Amino acid sequence: MNDLFNSFMNGPDEKGRFGDFGGRFVSETLMPLILELEEQYEHAKTDQSFWDEMNFLWKHYVGRPSPLYFAERLTERLGGAKVYFKRDELNHTGAHKINNVLGQIILARRMGKSRIIAETGAGQHGVATATVCAKFGLKCVVYMGAHDVKRQAPNVFRMRLLGAEVIPVTSGRGTLKDAMNDALRDWVTNVRDTFYCIGTVAGPHPYPAMVRDFQSIIGKEAKEQIMEAEGRLPDTLIAAIGGGSNAMGLFYPFLDDKDVGIIGVEAGGKGVDDKMEHCASLTGGRPGVLHGNRTYLLQDDDGQILEGYSISAGLDYPGIGPEHSWLHDTGRAQYVSITDAEALQAFTLSCETEGIIPALEPCHALAHVAKIAPELPADHLIIMNMCGRGDKDIYTVAKHLGFDMGDTEGR
Amino acid sequence: MSRIDTTFAALKQQGRKAFVAYIMAGDPDFERSSEILAGLPEAGVDIIELGLPFTDPMADGTVIQRAGQRALEAGQTLQRTLDMVRTFRQTNTTTPIVLMGYYNPIYSRGVETFLRDATDAGIDGLIIVDLPPEEDEELCIPAQNAGLNFIRLATPTTDDKRLPKVLQNTSGFVYYVSITGITGAAAAEATDVGPEVARIKAKTDLPVIVGFGIRTPEAAEKIASVSDGCVVGSAIVAEIAEGKPASEVLAFVRSLSDGAHRA
Numbered sequence: 033m034n035d036l037f038n039s040f041m042n043g044p045d046e047k048g049r050f051g052d053f054g055g056r057f058v059s060e061t062l063m064p065l066i067l068e069l070e071e072q073y074e075h076a077k078t079d080q081s082f083w084d085e086m087n088f089l090w091k092h093y094v095g096r097p098s099p100l101y102f103a104e105r106l107t108e109r110l111g112g113a114k115v116y117f118k119r120d121e122l123n124h125t126g127a128h129k130i131n132n133v134l135g136q137i138i139l140a141r142r143m144g145k146s147r148i149i150a151e152t153g154a155g156q157h158g159v160a161t162a163t164v165c166a167k168f169g170l171k172c173v174v175y176m177g178a179h180d181v182k183r184q185a186p187n188v189f190r191m192r193l194l195g196a197e198v199i200p201v202t203s204g205r206g207t208l209k210d211a212m213n214d215a216l217r218d219w220v221t222n223v224r225d226t227f228y229c230i231g232t233v234a235g236p237h238p239y240p241a242m243v244r245d246f247q248s249i250i251g252k253e254a255k256e257q258i259m260e261a262e263g264r265l266p267d268t269l270i271a272a273i274g275g276g277s278n279a280m281g282l283f284y285p286f287l288d289d290k291d292v293g294i295i296g297v298e299a300g301g302k303g304v305d306d307k308m309e310h311c312a313s314l315t316g317g318r319p320g321v322l323h324g325n326r327t328y329l330l331q332d333d334d335g336q337i338l339e340g341y342s343i344s345a346g347l348d349y350p351g352i353g354p355e356h357s358w359l360h361d362t363g364r365a366q367y368v369s370i371t372d373a374e375a376l377q378a379f380t381l382s383c384e385t386e387g388i389i390p391a392l393e394p395c396h397a398l399a400h401v402a403k404i405a406p407e408l409p410a411d412h413l414i415i416m417n418m419c420g421r422g423d424k425d426i427y428t429v430a431k432h433l434g435f436d437m438g439d440t441e442g443r
Numbered sequence: 444m445s446r447i448d449t450t451f452a453a454l455k456q457q458g459r460k461a462f463v464a465y466i467m468a469g470d471p472d473f474e475r476s477s478e479i480l481a482g483l484p485e486a487g488v489d490i491i492e493l494g495l496p497f498t499d500p501m502a503d504g505t506v507i508q509r510a511g512q513r514a515l516e517a518g519q520t521l522q523r524t525l526d527m528v529r530t531f532r533q534t535n536t537t538t539p540i541v542l543m544g545y546y547n548p549i550y551s552r553g554v555e556t557f558l559r560d561a562t563d564a565g566i567d568g569l570i571i572v573d574l575p576p577e578e579d580e581e582l583c584i585p586a587q588n589a590g591l592n593f594i595r596l597a598t599p600t601t602d603d604k605r606l607p608k609v610l611q612n613t614s615g616f617v618y619y620v621s622i623t624g625i626t627g628a629a630a631a632e633a634t635d636v637g638p639e640v641a642r643i644k645a646k647t648d649l650p651v652i653v654g655f656g657i658r659t660p661e662a663a664e665k666i667a668s669v670s671d672g673c674v675v676g677s678a679i680v681a682e683i684a685e686g687k688p689a690s691e692v693l694a695f696v697r698s699l700s701d702g703a704h705r706a
Contacts, residue, residue: 047577055577055578056575056577056578057546057573057574057575057578058573058575059501059502059572059573059575059596059598060575060595060596060597060598060600060601060609060620061502061596061598061599061600061620061623061624062600063575063576063577063600063605064600064601064602064605065600203505203508204498204499204508204512209499210499213499213500213501216501216502217501217502217503217504217625220501220502220623220624220625221623221624221625221628222623223600223623224623320547320550320551321545321546321547321550321573322499322547323499323501324573326550329547331547331551333551334520334521334522334548334551334552335497335521335547335548335549335550335551335552336496336497336498336515336547336548337498337499337547
């Protein structure tokens with residue numbers, strides 16, 4: 033039994049706050065919807081039939097549980113800690129995103145909503161949303177920054193095949209944050225029939241908690257699997273962070289296991305310095321209010337939001353989930369950053385040693401594993417979340433590795 | 444009594460409806476924006492809404508988004524917006540100015556510092572789109588304590604159960620958003636707006652001003668006739684976007700205020 037007073041798992045409070053972070057910073061038009069969503073989610077959370085439906089689909093549609101895999105040759109190569117991958121890249125649609133989408137769409141159906149909107153960066157959340165909407169016959173509209181539409185063309189095609197309408201967003205600078213702005217503008221206009229399926233642990237309460245709860249299946253499984261494999265808990269958890277949903281999913285079930293070290297890896301882009309060509313909100317930002325919550329943000333002295341930069345479209349967001357901000361400030365989790373160049377090295381490392389082509393997002397986590405594992409003893413257990421597969425990124429990587437892919441114009 | 448209260452008391456005495464005009468501070472640049480601002484009272488504007496530029500205006504349509512971008516690219520900052528108001532107040536001490544925008548630039552400056560500077564500059568009220576009553580402790584209550592009006596938005600989704608919560612810490616006036624949507628979107632019909640205004644007025648003594656989607660003198664007149672006044676924003680900002688000189692923009696504003704004042 034956890035000590036409730038010292039637990040890290042009690043958040044958020046009734047105002048949707050994790051310490052000072054989180055909250056419900058939305059316009060009045062959306063407020064009644066947010067409150068209704070909270071009520072419906074609270075109800076669903078304790079409704080066994082809701083979880084029965086989730087568990088059935090997680091198993092038969094997504095392919096859960098995902099394996100916890102001992103990366104033996106990688107471990108040998110690094111010559112230190114024993115490294116396990118949580119293989120969420122094996123999920124249907126190729127990433128962890130679908131864990132959460134299923135939950136939100138089942139909830140949307142219960143609420144009688146017929147139209148689903150989503151924002152997407154790399155396209156993984158958009159693909160997952162389009163997929164589940166196709167499965168249930170729901171109308172799906174995905175907002176995607178015009179810049180991301182170009183660099184993630186295969187995912188745009190996937191979404192269209194799945195029957196979704198993909199709307200390239202040209203407002204602002206046409207990246208993930210602008211896609212989120214336009215999704216919010218759509219929602220405020222179509223409040224009555226539309227459900228906004230947010231892809232990460234950010235946004236107004238209850239989204240950060242709800243998405244975390246749906247993604248926590250990752251950590252729950254990992255906990256059981258490591259107990260089975262090693263008979264004890266891991267020493268360190270490592271996951272990449274854009275908004276932070278795969279990380280929160282892995283971390284959450286371990287928050288009160290005080291001996292388990294937790295490390296979140298932000299996208300350092302071209303380096304975390306005053307040129308701000310990165311997406312490291314925690315290491316390079318400060319608290320502010322955007323997209324419905326208070327959290328660490330990349331912003332200038334006047335409170336204007338800055339564009340992040342990363343080789344990985346999935347990490348290219350100037351904010352981070354509020355619970356991460358809180359875990360950062362309380363010191364329960366440690367946050368570091370990895371550059372584009374380091375992530376690319378990790379990409380090759382995973383391909384060569386494990387036969388796994390990883391998405392660029394978890395390459396950031398893997399790069400940090402590669403940094404620390406050699407210095408750790410052989411009995412130190414690391415679980416890294418391999419949260420997505422790299423099919424979508426091969427064009428980007430080919431370009432950086434100087435490999436001619438032929439007709440890749442427009443990518 | 445605040446400058447806003449005084450304005451509404453005077454309008455009531457004259458049997459006139461309020462005309463509220465919105466411009467984005469610093470759009471297209473500091474000088475031209477200041478020139479337009481200075482001319483608004485003469486063009487029949489009873490209350491000025493001055494937009495605070497923000498990179499991520501989630502409740503605004505493309506017209507206001509672009510205005511904010513133009514202002515930011517021209518170097519507008521919160522400090523320069525306060526400077527604009529300070530200059531305006533040197534020649535005008537009666538027309539209320541309400542800052543309208545998003546919370547982060549204010550939060551970034553620090554609430555206490557901002558409120559001190561805003562009252563010093565001669566600002567009368569705030570409309571902060573992303574601060575619903577659930578977040579009143581952030582800025583609404585400190586602002587009222589500092590003597591500023593905090594004007595709340597009520598919307599078609601604000602049902603009777605929720606309305607008292609929205610009205611509770613509102614002062615100055617209530618801004619009724621006539622549609623579910625963003626600024627510059629399609630207009631609401633006066634026949635739909637009238638009953639909604641009456642619904643709100645049954646619960647408050649504050650004036651109810653209607654905005655969103657009003658772009659012509661005729662629409663201003665119609666909407667003002669079923670409320671205590673109306674706001675026009677995007678239609679004015681669109682004139683500025685076309686690069687028209689201040690005199691032409693202000694002539695358009697005059698036609699709108701005449702419309703509202705006919706009601």
